[in-house]
Amino acid sequence: MTSVEERPRALLAGASRRWVRLLPWGVAFVLSVALLPTTIQVLSVDYGLNHGIASGLAVAQAAPLLLAVVRPLHAWYVIFAADVAGALVLLTVDFEERLLWPFPPMEIVGYVGLCLALGLREPRRTLLLVWLVTAGAGVGLEFAVPNGTNGNSVLLTVLSGVTLVLAGALRERYEAQRRLAEQETISEAERERRTLLEERARIARELHDVVAHHMSVITVQADTAAYRLEGVPPNVQEEFTSIAATSRESLGEMRRLLGVLRNEEAHGELAPQPGLKRIGQLVEAMVRAGVPVEFTPCDTDVSETVGLTGYRIIQEALANVVRHAPGAPTQVSVSENGEQLSVLVVNGPPPEPPTAPLEKGGTGHGLVGMRERVRLAGGTLDTGPLPDGGFRVAAQLPLTGRNFT
Structure with a gap:
């Protein structure tokens, strides 16, 4: 049988409050809607990039933020490649020296939001690799900064690193609290189980004290009737012997059942069953x-x-x-x-209606x-x-x- 890949859960999907579960979707939607037209406007008007190219870069840099709610690492692949590609494309046009390069401000905002999603989902190893790749790309692009242009690779490296660390710390704290809650639940179940075992042992003791005592008395009385009573006819002696044998058998079965009741590890009676x-x-x-x-x-x-x-x-x-x-x-x-x-x-x-029931207060069990x-x-x-x-x-x-x- 082929295994079906488990559907990824959205960020904060395990939160108890509905507004918290919807918060990542709301933030991603606002960022995408705000950054998409802004990126097109800035790249085409301020930087002088072709409108079609600017629109394509804007879509690649802003739209995957919605994907980041469910698959942040996949969204990072697209956005990081689009940001680097956008920086290289900007080298082909002349833009004012006052403008930032290689990452315009709207790209930094989107990338920081993406790092927040990464930190809330991915493990430390992945976060470290993401930051190293970001820093490496920033260092490499610094060698191509146009003369007189303000480079901001260091700013993106610092902001992304801080965001990854803070988001990762929040995720680990949440995981620790979740594991603690699970452990408390397990401990409560163990306490209930121990209480149940103690109650079972108490019932077993009471059954043994009440029933076993009387059954033992019946067995002894039936076995010794021939010695205590004079002139017991053979048929009566045979009846006493049968009573004693039945009592001993019942007593043995009851003790085996009480052993099972006392010991939770026993999965059944050890003696051969009838x-x-x-x-x-x-x-x-x-x-x-x-x-x-x-x-x-x-x-x-x-x-x-x-x-x-x-x-x-x-x-x-x-x-x-x-x-x-x-x-x-x-x-x-x-x-x-x-x-x-x-x-x-x-x-x-019955041949004659019983004058009184043999047992009173039958349970129907x-x-x-x-x-x-x-x-x-x-x-x-x-x-x-x-x-x-x-x-x-x-x-x-x-x-x-x-x-x-």
Whole structure:
């Protein structure tokens, strides 16, 4: 792909006030309009130059000042050549000794204005070269000064040098202030980022203190129930063992997630993530918890992203069944549909309306989390109640899902 040259910006285009942005154009326009007829008049009437030649020199010396607002160095090439050419042309005519040579006053005004534009745009190296060329041309023309004529090459050299230095200093001061403002902006962003990290660490600590403590207590109680209680039947002991295993797994996942929350450099959980192959274990745990689940597995090989997304959708959907429709018959199916993986969880109404909700003050974050995971994987999600009082969760995931953290 060919690179397109960036369009040059006008002088002071980055100023916040509109009148400042328009100021270079106004100055260039005034100089051009004022110097063009003045140069023609002075060169043709006072110096006695041919009117056509005087008009051509005037256009070349004054019109490029408008170009100097955008490309001052290009304008300098034209104006400098025109000024030197004008000085040489004046040697061919007889003019009064009182007149200045090689640069009439209007040419000096235009050249100083051009140097101001150069100083506001170009780097030090370019400004030094421009001044050296100007001084060299002035020295060379001094050897051709007509007898009795007042030479003003030194005046142009001094004025152009002072203008270049002052304009360059203004430009460098502006650049320094701009960089300082950018640095302050970056520092403010870093402070906000540090505040965010501190808040994330605080949330992680609170989650660990609240949730991990209770999960650990559940795990210990379930593991030691057979030793603390006498005459525990085998089926009850098996139930306690399942509770302890589920608690330990949940505690491990929560700690890995808290590690990600604490550490911004972590781009995901380091432990292997659950996928489609672990859905069977999830279903078995739900069956032991009293949820009659029928599961139709799928042996399709999918990416880690799609497998994890499918597992989390089924996990959250089954958790919602336990919370809102305990004991409801549920069908879970995973199947390949062309280039997509279909994940379907459908539950019927509960056999008995729950007397009280399992959880109070639900946030509704479960469905939001499902949609976010499906969106990141590049799929679609359809959820909603059924006419018989059940609920349906259906997701379509591309077999080549995108990775996400």
